[in-house]
Amino acid sequence: MSARCRDEEIVLAAGAEIVGTVSLELSDGPLGQRPYNNPSFVEATFDFQLGDRLFQSRSTLSCQHLWAADGTQVENDHPDFVDEVGQLDGMMDGRDEWYYLRPDGSKHSNRLKCTSCHIHLMVRELDVLVRCRYYDQNSEIADYVTIYYPKAYSDLLLLPDDKLYFDANGNVEDHVSNGAEFTTLEEP
Numbered sequence: 498m499s500a501r502c503r504d505e506e507i508v509l510a511a512g513a514e515i516v517g518t519v520s521l522e523l524s525d526g527p528l529g530q531r532p533y534n535n536p537s538f539v540e541a542t543f544d545f546q547l548g549d550r551l552f553q554s555r556s557t558l559s560c561q562h563l564w565a566a567d568g569t570q571v572e573n574d575h576p577d578f579v580d581e582v583g584q585l586d587g588m589m590d591g592r593d594e595w596y597y598l599r600p601d602g603s604k605h606s607n608r609l610k611c612t613s614c615h616i617h618l619m620v621r622e623l624d625v626l627v628r629c630r631y632y633d634q635n636s637e638i639a640d641y642v643t644i645y646y647p648k649a650y651s652d653l654l655l656l657p658d659d660k661l662y663f664d665a666n667g668n669v670e671d672h673v674s675n676g677a678e679f680t681t682l683e684e685p
Contacts, residue, residue, distance in 0.1 A: 499678060499679040500554075500655070500680040501680070502552065502681075502683065507547070509547070509655065515545050515655075516545065517543050517544050517545025517546070518543070518544045518545075519542070519654065520541075521540070521541055521542075521581065522539065522542075523535070523538070523539060523540075523582060523583050524539060524557065525537070526557060527557060527659050527669055533586035534586055535583065535586040535615075537559060537560065537585060537587045538557050538558060538559055539557075539582060541555065541556045541557075541558055541653055541654060543555075543556070543654045544685065551684060551685060553682065554654065554655050554681070554682055555681075556653065556655070557659055558653055559674060560585060560588070560614055561587075562648075562674070563625075563627055563653075564589060564629070565644070565646045567595060568596065568597065569597045569598065569646045570597070570646070571599065571600070571646045572644070572645040573599070574645070575626065575645040580618070581618060581620055584615055584616070584617055585616040586613075587614050587616065588611060588614065589609045589612040589631070590609065590610065590612070591609045593608070593609050594607075594609075595608075597644065597646070607634055610634070612631055613632045614629055614630065615629075615630040616630075621647075624647040624650060625648045625653060626646075626647055626648075627646055628643060628644075628645050629643070629644050630642070656675045657675040657676070657677045657678065658676075658680060659673065659674055659675060659677065660673040660676030660677050
């Protein structure tokens with residue numbers, strides 16, 4: 498992975514285990530906009546040590562980052578779940594048939610065309626547990642469904658920076674999530 502701290506290139510070996518502290522905070526994202534009742538982004542801050550140096554990495558996560566990948570094994574309930582961040586509101590929009598595996602192993606599909614979702618997060622030692630309440634468009638359901646699933650830290654931390662586009666006045670007018678070629682690290 499290509500990372501930079503000031504003008505120095507930092508080498509992070511692929512697959513290397515990096516131990517550190519994670520904090521998550523709701524955000525209105527790179528454009529500072531809130532299109533829903535609640536924020537649509539989470540700022541993930543990762544403080545870690547590499548050799549004798551301390552580093553900090555920040556990633557802006559959207560509902561797309563936190564969405565369950567096709568084939569994810571989900572739970573319908575998690576009594577010990579503790580929401581540590583607050584609610585993210587978002588929408589998954591595409592023409593894809595998305596699917597996950599229910600607790601009994603059966604496959605459940607849903608089309609992601611304008612699919613409203615509400616996400617809550619619980620930080621755990623090895624991953625983040627996601628509670629996702631989404632609108633299931635299947636005619637036999639046609640209502641909100643809640644599922645729980647883990648997201649690996651490798652999918653959420655040390656991501657490439659967002660690529661930012663600026664207007665003539667120097668204000669951010671658009672962005673591409675993780676569109677940069679490197680990850681910026683800071684020394685706190």
